[in-house]
Amino acid sequence: MDTQGIYCLFREDFSMKEKIKLCLWLAYINLFISAFTFGGGYVVVPMIRKYFVEKKHLFDEEELIRMAAIAQSTPGAIAVNMASLAGWQAAGMAGLVISGVCSVIPPLVILAVISKWYAAVAANTVIAAVLKGMQAGAAALIVDFVVDMTRAVLRERSPLLTTMTVSVFAISFLTDANIAAILLVCCGLCAGRVWFRKRGEIYG
Numbered sequence: 001m002d003t004q005g006i007y008c009l010f011r012e013d014f015s016m017k018e019k020i021k022l023c024l025w026l027a028y029i030n031l032f033i034s035a036f037t038f039g040g041g042y043v044v045v046p047m048i049r050k051y052f053v054e055k056k057h058l059f060d061e062e063e064l065i066r067m068a069a070i071a072q073s074t075p076g077a078i079a080v081n082m083a084s085l086a087g088w089q090a091a092g093m094a095g096l097v098i099s100g101v102c103s104v105i106p107p108l109v110i111l112a113v114i115s116k117w118y119a120a121v122a123a124n125t126v127i128a129a130v131l132k133g134m135q136a137g138a139a140a141l142i143v144d145f146v147v148d149m150t151r152a153v154l155r156e157r158s159p160l161l162t163t164m165t166v167s168v169f170a171i172s173f174l175t176d177a178n179i180a181a182i183l184l185v186c187c188g189l190c191a192g193r194v195w196f197r198k199r200g201e202i203y204g
Helices: 003-007 016-036 041-055 061-073 078-116 118-123 126-154 159-174 177-203
Strands: none
Touching: 003 041, 003 159, 016 078, 041 061, 041 078, 041 159, 061 078, 061 126, 078 118, 078 126, 159 177
16 A cells, blocks of 8 residues: 555644554553453543543543543444544544554453453452452542533533433433433434524524
């Protein structure tokens, strides 16, 4: 493949040297996050915020929140979806492919090793204690990100978004409602809000 063909896979506002450096960094950081992030896919979100938003400034917090909503709403593991979206936002199609592949490799390797000695690992009290500690740390990371997301919603000063946040939390906490159905309703309400606002601008 020629240089121009490779170039088209990346964002056009980076030089070739910057693109290669960014792709190497994306491969490293996604391998690192995927290998050392325990406690479920949602833990990946605050990790991406730390490295992509706070350290590298590849996109802002608002964009991260939008990506988290898309990753949650689309089929597949949220960790892989989130890594792929972050890669796309950082380096276009090449970033998406690199991030998606590198986010899958560590779990596959770890699961392959664990499955070979599953009985011994499952019965080991030390490993069980370590996993409990990881769960506590993961819960703290998730709570931290949820607090930041809630602040971002409240900054919008939108009665609809504020009511939706509180209502969805109460429904999901107190009932066994289908999460997909809740997300569809929220998406429909927000889409309707935008449509009515634009219609008002046209006919106002």
